[in-house]
Amino acid sequence: MAWIASQAYYQVQREVSEGQQRCSVSDRRIDLYHDRITTHRREFELGHVFDISYRRIGGGIGMLYLHTSIGVFSYTVNTDPMPFIACFKSMPGEKASE
Template sequence: MLYKHPYVILRREIDHINFQKKYIEDEHFIELYEDKIITAENKFDLKIVFDMSYKMLSDKYGFFYLHTTKGVFTYQVKQDPAELIAQFRKVEIK
């Protein structure tokens, strides 16, 4: 593995006894290898990945975009993924 970057999946649960909503963050990682990218939900060969970008929406959350031939996949991040993108640029297939 060359690099890994954390992302979160927010899920909402309802406490039916106390009638309260609560939000739970599950942390996962985007893992960059020399020939693939693996997330909790997907595995991408680098041959189909043609770009990465991100937009921080606040000081707490932002969106990381993985541009592939199968569409754009979005991941919610809490940290700037600039180093992940820099590492991808070194191994990307052009």
């Protein structure tokens, strides 16, 4: 099944080994389907998602937050997530209520 909307995010992993720090960046995406939202490691049924919000940090980077029935999950983004959020909020059907 094809996704309705997609938002790029990335994960930075830092490792310290032998007194040196190494960073690796992994590009990932959040996909919105008619019944769920998927990330690299998680899948949320839309009925378990309360809201999606965004906070800009600076320098073109921000945090996208998925507010779910099992907690809030944060994702680092460097592109505007407002179209993705608008698509989620305009979807018909039941979403979780707080």
